[in-house]
Amino acid sequence: xxxxxxxxxxxxxxxxxATKILKSGGIFVFPTETCYGLGADATNKKAIEKxxxxxxxxxxxxxxxxxxxxxxxxxxxxxxxxxxxxxxNYLPGPITVVSKSLGKVVKEVESEYGxxxxxxxxxxxxxxxxxxxxxxxxxxxxxxxYLPKPYSIKNLLKTAPQKNQDLIDLIIDAGELEQRExxxxxxxxxxxxxxxxxxxxxxxxxxxHKKAVLKAQTTSAQEMLNFGSMNMLKYIDEPxxxxxxxxxxxxxxxxxxxxxxxxxxxxxxxxxxxxxxxTILNEYDYKLGExxxxxxxxxxxxxxxxxxxxxxxxDNYLKTNNIxxxxxxxxxxxxxKEKIKExxxxxxxxxxxxxxxDSREIETYE
Amino acid sequence: MSKPKNKKEIIILAxxxxxxxxxxxxxxxxxxxxxxxxxxxxxxxxxxxVVPDIxxxxxxxxxxxxxxxxxxxxxxxxxxxxxxxxxxxxxxAIALEVGVDFIKNLAILNKKPLIPINHxxxxxxxxxLLNKNNQGKIKINQEDKLFPAxxxxxxxxxxxxxxxKKIGxxxxxGETLDDAAGEAFDKVARMLNLGYPGGPIVSSLADKAKSDxxxxxxxxxxxxGKKPISELAGTFGLPIPMMRSGDFxxxxxxxxxxxxYKTQELRQKYKKDTDWSYNFAREFINAISRSLSHKLIxxxxxxxxxxxxxxxxxxxNNKYITREIGxxxxxxxxxYFVPDKKFRSDNAAMIGIAAYYNILNxxxxxxxxxxxxxxxxxxxxx
Numbered sequence: 001x002x003x004x005x006x007x008x009x010x011x012x013x014x015x016x017x018a019t020k021i022l023k024s025g026g027i028f029v030f031p032t033e034t035c036y037g038l039g040a041d042a043t044n045k046k047a048i049e050k051x052x053x054x055x056x057x058x059x060x061x062x063x064x065x066x067x068x069x070x071x072x073x074x075x076x077x078x079x080x081x082x083x084x085x086x087x088x089n090y091l092p093g094p095i096t097v098v099s100k101s102l103g104k105v106v107k108e109v110e111s112e113y114g115x116x117x118x119x120x121x122x123x124x125x126x127x128x129x130x131x132x133x134x135x136x137x138x139x140x141x142x143x144x145x146y147l148p149k150p151y152s153i154k155n156l157l158k159t160a161p162q163k164n165q166d167l168i169d170l171i172i173d174a175g176e177l178e179q180r181e182x183x184x185x186x187x188x189x190x191x192x193x194x195x196x197x198x199x200x201x202x203x204x205x206x207x208x209h210k211k212a213v214l215k216a217q218t219t220s221a222q223e224m225l226n227f228g229s230m231n232m233l234k235y236i237d238e239p240x241x242x243x244x245x246x247x248x249x250x251x252x253x254x255x256x257x258x259x260x261x262x263x264x265x266x267x268x269x270x271x272x273x274x275x276x277x278x279t280i281l282n283e284y285d286y287k288l289g290e291x292x293x294x295x296x297x298x299x300x301x302x303x304x305x306x307x308x309x310x311x312x313x314x315d316n317y318l319k320t321n322n323i324x325x326x327x328x329x330x331x332x333x334x335x336x337k338e339k340i341k342e343x344x345x346x347x348x349x350x351x352x353x354x355x356x357x358d359s360r361e362i363e364t365y366e
Numbered sequence: 367m368s369k370p371k372n373k374k375e376i377i378i379l380a381x382x383x384x385x386x387x388x389x390x391x392x393x394x395x396x397x398x399x400x401x402x403x404x405x406x407x408x409x410x411x412x413x414x415x416v417v418p419d420i421x422x423x424x425x426x427x428x429x430x431x432x433x434x435x436x437x438x439x440x441x442x443x444x445x446x447x448x449x450x451x452x453x454x455x456x457x458x459a460i461a462l463e464v465g466v467d468f469i470k471n472l473a474i475l476n477k478k479p480l481i482p483i484n485h486x487x488x489x490x491x492x493x494x495l496l497n498k499n500n501q502g503k504i505k506i507n508q509e510d511k512l513f514p515a516x517x518x519x520x521x522x523x524x525x526x527x528x529x530x531k532k533i534g535x536x537x538x539x540g541e542t543l544d545d546a547a548g549e550a551f552d553k554v555a556r557m558l559n560l561g562y563p564g565g566p567i568v569s570s571l572a573d574k575a576k577s578d579x580x581x582x583x584x585x586x587x588x589x590x591g592k593k594p595i596s597e598l599a600g601t602f603g604l605p606i607p608m609m610r611s612g613d614f615x616x617x618x619x620x621x622x623x624x625x626x627y628k629t630q631e632l633r634q635k636y637k638k639d640t641d642w643s644y645n646f647a648r649e650f651i652n653a654i655s656r657s658l659s660h661k662l663i664x665x666x667x668x669x670x671x672x673x674x675x676x677x678x679x680x681x682x683n684n685k686y687i688t689r690e691i692g693x694x695x696x697x698x699x700x701x702y703f704v705p706d707k708k709f710r711s712d713n714a715a716m717i718g719i720a721a722y723y724n725i726l727n728x729x730x731x732x733x734x735x736x737x738x739x740x741x742x743x744x745x746x747x748x
Contacts, residue, residue, distance in 0.1 A: 277552075311460065
């Protein structure tokens with residue numbers, strides 16, 4: 001591993017070095033306008049494997065890639081109107097724009113349903129490396145998963161295990177970076193501004209007329225499932241010292257079970273998630289990195305009141321790390337809400353609307 | 367498999383509390399000496415479904431009574447029982463618990479082995495039950511000639527096709543990805559403002575269907591030929607699910623949704639006149655039946671070595687469905703078995719017969735401390 005201290009004089013030398021390492025399938029640490037990032041050629045399977053060896057794979061968490069401009073982005077993702085708007089107004093800057101991938105990068109960089117996050121870092125050195133290299137490289141934070149985001153190389157070398165450090169080919173040390181928040185992650189694939197991670201840039205003011213946190217119009221069962229996964233991804237980093245409870249509200253046949261399948265998929269549950277209408281409650285074990293718990297799928301369709309729900313033992317499931325999806329939560333909404341609140345749990349409300357035979361509108365409210 | 371004839375006769379007591387019925391049965395080998403089902407259907411009608419609080423309370427209240435009644439009818443004393451058997455899954459957790467706890471106590475008290483049984487194995491093997499006169503669908507010592515076989519298990523919670531290499535050796539070939547067939551019946555019954563359980567009521571509506579229910583050509587034209595005619599179940603154009611999925615899986619949630627919007631449309635069109643519901647019910651049953659038989663045919667075509675088809679589960683009470691499947695299976699020159707009417711819905715005799723074969727195969731016999739460790743498994747698979 002080589003560490004180079006950055007100064008304006010060695011700018012072009014560093015650009016050349018980094019490009020060489022990218023071309024040879026290596027990984028390198030670089031400064032951005034947020035924290036230090038870790039770069040690997042997004043089109044080189046070996047390089048991505050190496051990067052995951054360093055990061056440790058966080059199942060279900062896609063990487064984002066850095067490009068130099070929207071023209072370059074167009075070669076790798078489908079940019080719709082919403083995304084274009086973001087490119088025009090906010091980039092370069094601390095935003096990751098998630099779009100539908102065109103499949104030009106290694107599969108492991110994309111999400112499991114074929115989306116890709118694009119960053120254009122507001123940092124001249126990084127932009128110059130991208131231009132010189134001519135292809136996107138990863139722009140994930142330079143820490144191994146579950147460790148703090150690094151704002152200085154000193155800190156990174158202190159916290160990352162030696163075994164991981166040995167994998168790094170080059171570190172560009174630009175000193176102590178300003179402790180700016182990470183990028184805001186915006187998913188545009190549902191033709192909406194869906195904030196997956198709140199970072200520096202706060203869109204909530206711009207979109208305050210819509211109360212929904214996430215929103216989608218789906219036209220197939222698969223899209224409904226994907227939206228379920230997207231909801232799980234958004235809340236996957238919630239500190240789960242309390243249960244996380246999804247209230248699914250909408251009439252028969254609007255896709256509540258499909259949505260739940262999507263939640264489960266994001267939790268890496270391999271078992272088939274079927275309708276719990278008959279058994280009332282199905283439970284599955286999930287394991288995501290170091291986090292273990294139960295995914296509990298409940299259907300109150302046959303139930304009369306909150307007492308019925310208590311009799312199937314809901315209180316036993318309102319525990320740390322558990323994620324609960326309740327279909328027909330509107331049936332005895334107030335009692336249910338009170339119960340979850342008492343347990344300290346966080347409620348995410350999902351409203352389903354029927355538009356036509358194939359289309360549904362779904363909104364997520366906190 | 368060892369032949370039972372030279373063996374001492376085995377007395378089995380079996381319990382099933384997997385969902386809404388508390389059932390206890392006594393078997394002597396394959397013979398049902400008694401089978402008592404305390405159906406709670408009356409209690410549940412009010413809610414249009416199984417309400418678990420009531421299910422548990424009723425199971426707890428019923429089980430002792432049902433148990434004593436089963437012994438009395440079988441003319442067997444508790445101490446004569448050689449094996450205890452119980453459903454430990456799949457099913458409703460709190461309902462399963464009642465049966466499992468009850469039987470654990472009995473087995474320990476009587477110092478006899480306990481056989482935990484998968485409810486679905488019970489449904490699968492229920493055609494092997496014999497009545498007190500030794501009569502049944504399958505004669506003694508005929509079992510070995512019937513396998514390998516396919517099982518089509520259709521109930522409120524399951525729809526699956528199982529490859530049965532021999533008794534005790536199962537592989538699920540396909541299953542429902544969302545709603546079970548029986549669940550679709552319950553939900554459509556609710557759409558039609560009928561009660562619970564949905565199966566018998568929807569079926570009796572279908573009995574009044576006019577001959578013009580089955581004109582998919584008409585629906586096909588109305589829909590502008592968007593879907594192949596072969597995937598429309600009748601004149602209303604309800605979809606036959608999963609015809610092109612290329613696997614053995616089922617899915618009834620799309621059909622459910624189609625039914626919801628069709629019933630809303632028809633209700634608006636005909637106002638108070640509900641005669642359309644006869645044809646509608648018939649077409650809905652046809653959609654289920656065609657989907658099941660399509661996948662079954664595909665499975666038989668792939669596993670030509672199969673000698674028989676065993677149908678089981680509450681949905682096999684539907685005469686339209688069993689008739690269509692029966693015709694197809696016979697046409698393909700396979701043995702066709704549907705259990706006796708008494709043993710199609712949940713019952714404990716089927717748990718007894720599954721236990722019997724487990725005993726013959728020397729499988730799953732829990733003794734002493736192992737009995738205490740037994741826990742219900744609501745999501746158990748075959």
